[in-house]
Amino acid sequence: MSTITDLLSVDxxxxxxxxxxxxxxxxxxxxxxxxxxxxxxxxALERHLSAEESVLFPALEAREPMAAGPTGVxxxxxxxxxxxxxxxxxxxxxxDAESYLGASETLLVLMQQHNAKEEHVxxxxxxxxLGAEAVAPLxxxxxxxxxHGDAATG
Amino acid sequence: MLAGLAGLALDRAPPLGVPLRFLLTAPAFGxxxxxxxxxxxxxxxxxxxxGSVVGATHLFTLGVVTMVMCxxxxxxxxxxxxxxxxxxxxxxxxxxxxxTGGAAVLAAGLILERQPAVGVGALLALAALMAFAAAxxxxxxxxxxxxxxxxxxxLALAALAVAAALGATAALARAxxxxxxxxxxxxxxxxxxxxxxxxxxxxxxxxxxxxxFQMTPPYPAWARRWxxxxxxxxxxxxxxxxxxxxxxxxxxxxxxxLALxxxxVLTLRLQTQRRRRLPDATLSAWRLAMISLLGALAxxxxxFMPGADPRWAYAAGTLYxxxxxxxxxxxxxxxxxxxxxxLDLHRRLQPVPGALGRVPHLRQLLPETRARRQLRLQAAxxxxxxxxxxxPRLLxxxxxLALAAAWAVMGAVxxxxxxxxxxxLGRAVP
Numbered sequence: 319m320s321t322i323t324d325l326l327s328v329d330x331x332x333x334x335x336x337x338x339x340x341x342x343x344x345x346x347x348x349x350x351x352x353x354x355x356x357x358x359x360x361x362a363l364e365r366h367l368s369a370e371e372s373v374l375f376p377a378l379e380a381r382e383p384m385a386a387g388p389t390g391v392x393x394x395x396x397x398x399x400x401x402x403x404x405x406x407x408x409x410x411x412x413x414d415a416e417s418y419l420g421a422s423e424t425l426l427v428l429m430q431q432h433n434a435k436e437e438h439v440x441x442x443x444x445x446x447x448l449g450a451e452a453v454a455p456l457x458x459x460x461x462x463x464x465x466h467g468d469a470a471t472g
Numbered sequence: 473m474l475a476g477l478a479g480l481a482l483d484r485a486p487p488l489g490v491p492l493r494f495l496l497t498a499p500a501f502g503x504x505x506x507x508x509x510x511x512x513x514x515x516x517x518x519x520x521x522x523g524s525v526v527g528a529t530h531l532f533t534l535g536v537v538t539m540v541m542c543x544x545x546x547x548x549x550x551x552x553x554x555x556x557x558x559x560x561x562x563x564x565x566x567x568x569x570x571x572t573g574g575a576a577v578l579a580a581g582l583i584l585e586r587q588p589a590v591g592v593g594a595l596l597a598l599a600a601l602m603a604f605a606a607a608x609x610x611x612x613x614x615x616x617x618x619x620x621x622x623x624x625x626x627l628a629l630a631a632l633a634v635a636a637a638l639g640a641t642a643a644l645a646r647a648x649x650x651x652x653x654x655x656x657x658x659x660x661x662x663x664x665x666x667x668x669x670x671x672x673x674x675x676x677x678x679x680x681x682x683x684x685f686q687m688t689p690p691y692p693a694w695a696r697r698w699x700x701x702x703x704x705x706x707x708x709x710x711x712x713x714x715x716x717x718x719x720x721x722x723x724x725x726x727x728x729x730l731a732l733x734x735x736x737v738l739t740l741r742l743q744t745q746r747r748r749r750l751p752d753a754t755l756s757a758w759r760l761a762m763i764s765l766l767g768a769l770a771x772x773x774x775x776f777m778p779g780a781d782p783r784w785a786y787a788a789g790t791l792y793x794x795x796x797x798x799x800x801x802x803x804x805x806x807x808x809x810x811x812x813x814x815l816d817l818h819r820r821l822q823p824v825p826g827a828l829g830r831v832p833h834l835r836q837l838l839p840e841t842r843a844r845r846q847l848r849l850q851a852a853x854x855x856x857x858x859x860x861x862x863x864p865r866l867l868x869x870x871x872x873l874a875l876a877a878a879w880a881v882m883g884a885v886x887x888x889x890x891x892x893x894x895x896x897l898g899r900a901v902p
Contacts, residue, residue, distance in 0.1 A: 338687050338747040345750045388554075391485075398818060401828065419750070420835035426748075427811045427834060430684040431551045439554035439616045 322374065322453055323441035326366070329460065330433045333362045337426065344410070344418045352418075353410050360403050363429075367396045369459035374444060374452070381447050388440060395432045399425060485550045486557075488816040490564040494543025495809060496886055497572055501535025502798075502879025506853075508583060510872035514864035517786040521658075527582030529789070533665060534575035534597055536879070537797045538632075541673055542567065542604055544808060545625065549608070552680050553622040555615025563607040570600030578643065587647040594643030601636035605629045620696035624676025627704050631668025634711075635661055655715040666789070667728045668707050670797050672700045674761075675735050677804070682739060685807060686755050687747040695738055702731035722776040733769050736762040753843035757803030760851055764795025767858065787861040794875060795854040802850055802882060809886050810837035813893040820897065827900035838889040846885050849878035 336359035343352035375389040402425040409418035444452065508528035509516065516525045546564060549555040557563055578593025580586070612626040642658035644651035654660075683690050706728035713721035739762045743755060768791035775784035814834055821827040856871035 334687050335747065338749070342749045402833075405833075420833040423835050423840075424811075424814060424833040426685070427807055428814075431811070434551050434680060434684060435554060438552055438619050442616060442618075 320450065320453070321441075322444045322448065322456060323437065325453060325456060325460075326370070326374075326441055327433075327437045329362075329366050330437065333359065333366055333429075336362050337422070337429075340406075341419070341422050344415055344422070347415065349410065349413050356406055356410055360407070363399065363403065365460055367399065369456055371396065373456050373459045377448055377452055377455075378444055385443075385447075392432070392436065392440065395428060398428055399432070402428070485815075486546045486560050486564070488812055490560050491543040491547045491808075491812060492890075493564065493568050494539050495805060496883075496890070497568070498536045498539045498801075499879045499883030499886065501531050501539065501575060502882065503876045504579070505529075505531035505536065506872045506874070506876025506879065508579065508872075509875065510869055511583070514868045516868060517783045517861045517864050520782055520786045520789070523582045523585050527579040529793070530575060530582065531579045532793055532798075534571065534578070537670060537793065537801065538601070539571060539575070540801045540805070541670070542571065542608075544677075544804060545608055545611075545673075547808065547812065548677065548680070549611050549615060549622075549625065553612075553615025553619055555611045555613075555622070557607050557611035558614075559607070560611075563603065567600045567604040567607070570596050570603070574598075574600050581647075590643055591647035591649045594640045594647070598636050598640040601632055605633040605636070620700075621676045621680045624672050624679070624696075624700045627700050628669055628673035628676060631664050631672060631704065631707070635664035635669050638664060660711050660714065662789075663707055663710060663725065663728075666792055667703050667725075667732065670792075671728070671732050671735075672703050674797065674800050675700050675703075678735070678739060678758075678800075681804065682742060682758065685748075686743060686752070688742040688745055691738060691742065695734065699731040699735050703728045706731075725776070729769050729772060732765060736765040736769075753806050753840055753847050754803040756844075757799045757806070757847055757850070760847070760854065761796050761799035761803065764791045764799060764854055768792035768796055783861050787858060790857045790861070791854070794857050799850060799854070802846065802878075805882065805886065806838060806843040806846075807834075810834040810889050813837050813889055817893060817896055821900050824900050830896070830900065832892055832896050837892045838885060842885045842888065846878065846881045849874060849881055853878045 336355055340352055340355035340359050343349075343355050371393065375385075375393070378385045379389055402421050405421040406418060406425070409415075409421060505528050508524070508531055512522070512524035512528055515522070516528075519525055543564075546557055546560055549557065574593050574595075574597030576593070577589050578597055581589025581591075581593050609626065609629045612622055612629065615622045638654065638657045638661035641651050641654050642661055645653075645657070679691050679696050682688055706725050710721060710724035710728075713724050740759065743759060746755070768788045771784050771788035771791060774780055775788050811834060814831065814837060817831045818828065821831060853871065853874035856867055856874050860867035860871040
């Protein structure tokens with residue numbers, strides 16, 4: 319991947335795939351599949367959020383102190399997403415489709431408007447400020463987290 | 473500001489009251505428009521330009537469609553481009569008050585044939601829309617560059633300014649007040665409002681929200697780039713050709729019609745490829761919007777033929793406004809209203825220990841069953857309005873009442889969400 323925008327936007331779509339699969343499974347009442355898809359979604363999303371929080375945001379804030387406002391908003395939305403992920407996990411454990419779909423609708427809108435802000439504003443800005451050399455550490459962070467996640471679940 | 477950070481206003485999203493005041497005002501105008509249509513009587517489809525019908529139309533175009541689109545723009549600009557309208561609280565307060573007053577006074581003047589009210593209402597609406605177009609246009613310039621949604625917003629705002637100027641000119645002439653003499657001002661006004669302001673803005677919003685909420689593939693890049701430009705270009709050529717009475721001037725609008733048709737077909741096709749498979753009221757509302765748009769375009773083509781039956785133009789306008797624009801709007805409201813309330817609860821309850829865990833989710837704020845009920849009424853209103861063109865004596869009354877009912881229920885659904893928001897605040901901060 320040549321840019322931060324490309325790398326992380328593609329990763330958003332990957333998270334979306336798992337989100338949609340999990341939701342569809344809940345809609346069909348296939349709880350075993352829902353649990354698996356939710357776990358995959360959760361791992362993918364957590365990997366993405368962590369890479370941003372541990373690599374991208376600190377690099378951006380170090381180069382541009384004024385970025386702390388926008389990255390602060392992004393971190394806060396990450397917190398809301400994690401709380402909603404917990405709700406989804408509880409709903410799957412309780413096999414409560416209504417709670418699941420309520421929380422997943424909330425997460426969908428939160429996540430998509432969050433992604434839009436990142437893909438249209440924050441990532442292009444990161445590309446301008448940090449340049450191509452920031453792509454490799456982000457790729458590594460995503461890969462490390464994946465390897466770690468695979469080891470943990472495997 | 474540092475060049476790399478220009479336009480970044482992710483931490484300056486508008487406070488709840490900025491968009492919400494517009495969104496919550498619209499249903500009252502929707503109810504009024506339905507009642508005004510009933511009052512206009514079964515002659516409406518053949519007397520599209522009678523005061524009673526123009527008044528009812530403006531209750532809808534200004535009070536519902538423009539009202540919601542202005543409110544939503546404050547929010548969308550921040551989300552899709554990190555832009556913000558300068559002095560957004562003041563701009564929202566002033567434009568909302570002027571637009572509400574302008575729409576009500578203008579419509580009342582048209583319906584009751586009080587010429588001074590037509591003039592005053594038109595000037596109030598003109599002030600509201602020019603102020604909004606200027607402020608939101610400045611907001612667009614603060615947004616991240618290179619985004620087709622933001623570009624479409626800029627084009628739509630330009631169309632709004634042209635439409636408002638033409639509309640005010642036509643209204644002042646109708647009121648017998650001194651106004652610049654522009655041949656066909658009222659006629660051109662309709663084109664700029666419908667295809668320019670409404671059509672281009674809905675396109676720009678769709679580029680963002682259809683893939684986002686339904687998880688569809690993105691619209692093709694050529695469509696995002698060229699469809700809004702085709703509409704604007706066609707309007708510009710038509711506006712030069714029509715007043716000069718050039719033969720076949722209406723043909724200049726053909727690219728706009730084709731662009732809108734392509735937009736509807738693309739949207740319906742993308743929706744079939746969505747990854748999110750669950751039923752969703754917003755998805756259904758947007759389908760209804762796109763089918764209505766195709767119906768409106770099919771009726772618009774014969775309306776431009778010389779000596780056309782006036783009912784074609786009436787049917788096209790009705791399907792476009794009550795079918796296309798209104799269905800896209802209600803579909804957005806089902807998601808935007810509860811999300812704004814949810815976000816506000818999170819902002820306010822952040823400092824209260826343990827309160828965030830009890831924030832109601834979107835479907836508790838605005839239940840899907842209520843959205844579906846509203847959508848059924850909306851669909852019934854569109855169908856009845858379309859059929860009332862053929863059988864006005866039988867169907868105009870139920871069509872107007874269905875329109876009023878659909879917006880009364882939309883108002884109730886939104887107020888229910890606001891009440892749930894208040895209750896959640898009350899529980900957390902006794």
